[in-house]
Amino acid sequence: MTDIHDLTRRLQRQSDSKIVLYVGDGLGGLPLSPGGRTELESANTPHLDALAQRGVLGMSIPVLPGIAPGSGPGHLGLFGYDPLKYDIGRGVLEALGIDFALTGRDVAIRGNFCTVDASGNITDRRAGRIASDIAAKLCEKLDTITIPGVEVFVRHVKEYRAVIVFRAEGLGGDVDDTDPQRTGVPPLSPKGNDPASEKTAGICAEFLRHAAD
Numbered sequence: 001m002t003d004i005h006d007l008t009r010r011l012q013r014q015s016d017s018k019i020v021l022y023v024g025d026g027l028g029g030l031p032l033s034p035g036g037r038t039e040l041e042s043a044n045t046p047h048l049d050a051l052a053q054r055g056v057l058g059m060s061i062p063v064l065p066g067i068a069p070g071s072g073p074g075h076l077g078l079f080g081y082d083p084l085k086y087d088i089g090r091g092v093l094e095a096l097g098i099d100f101a102l103t104g105r106d107v108a109i110r111g112n113f114c115t116v117d118a119s120g121n122i123t124d125r126r127a128g129r130i131a132s133d134i135a136a137k138l139c140e141k142l143d144t145i146t147i148p149g150v151e152v153f154v155r156h157v158k159e160y161r162a163v164i165v166f167r168a169e170g171l172g173g174d175v176d177d178t179d180p181q182r183t184g185v186p187p188l189s190p191k192g193n194d195p196a197s198e199k200t201a202g203i204c205a206e207f208l209r210h211a212a213d
Contacts, residue, residue: 004080005080005081008080021078022051022055023078024048025074027040028040060077060078061077062074062076062077062078062083063077063083063084069083070090071090071093072088072089072090072093075093076088089108089110089173090110091107091108091109091110091163091164091165091173092108093110094108094110094157094161094163095108095155095163095165097157098155098157098163100153100155100163100165102165103167105167105168105169105171106165106166106167106171107165107166107171107172107173107175107200108163108164108165109163109164109165109166109175109204110161110162110163111154111161111162111163111164112125112126112127112160112161112162112179113126113127113130113135113138113160113162114126114127114160114179114187115127115128116186116187119186120186121183121184121185121186122180122182122183122184122185122186122187123183123184124183125179125181125182125183126159126160127160129159129160130159130160131159132156132158132159135156135159135160135161135162136156138156139154139155139156139162140154142154142162142164142211143155145207145210145211147166147203147206147207147210149168150166150167150168150203151165151166151167151168152164152165152166152167152207153165153167164207166200166203166204166207168203170196170199171196171197171199171200171203172192172194172195172196172197172198172199172200173197173200174192174193174194174197175190175191175192175193175197175200175201175204176188176190176191176192176193176201178190178204178208187208189205190202190204190205190208
């Protein structure tokens with residue numbers, strides 16, 4: 001069976017034409033009442049209307065019907081890659097997005113700044129959409145964290161987003177997310193799903209202890 005990407009490469013031709021792909025991520029909504037209009041239908045959208053009239057519209061299901069993918073799998077699906085086949089972690093995408101040069105000894109982690117209360121429970125999973133200049137200074141401070149046997153890099157991406165890179169031999173990347181996806185509870189503990197990833201999870205836990213200080 002012919003691989004779709006091999007077929008595409010054989011058919012494509014060099015061209016000076018430019019394509020703008022506009023993705024209305026997060027614009028979808030539901031009517032407040034049956035038969036009513038959605039937020040987008042109610043909004044004044046002259047520029048979107050003009051693009052719709054002059055461009056080509058389409059609907060994409062990045063993974064499977066009924067699955068709301070994260071940004072990583074969603075972007076892979078939009079660009080023609082099967083997210084179920086190409087499992088690329090969000091940390092790698094974030095690192096590449098800021099031109100951080102990864103090596104074969106690296107594990108890249110996407111991080112969010114969050115706020116917690118006196119009991120350690122999360123009050124805001126995005127730290128109130130913290131300003132980029134403040135978050136950048138926090139990343140500079142976190143970049144000074146030292147862990148024996150591991151190189152630690154912390155780089156700011158945008159607003160509450162950051163990328164953390166651990167560089168050492170024998171690290172695995174199959175570590176569960178520490179974000180519980182809700183407020184009112186503490187962050188989850190890092191958990192590796194194989195021996196190499198357990199080593200990474202231990203490093204991550206130590207990093208988080210330093211960060212909390």
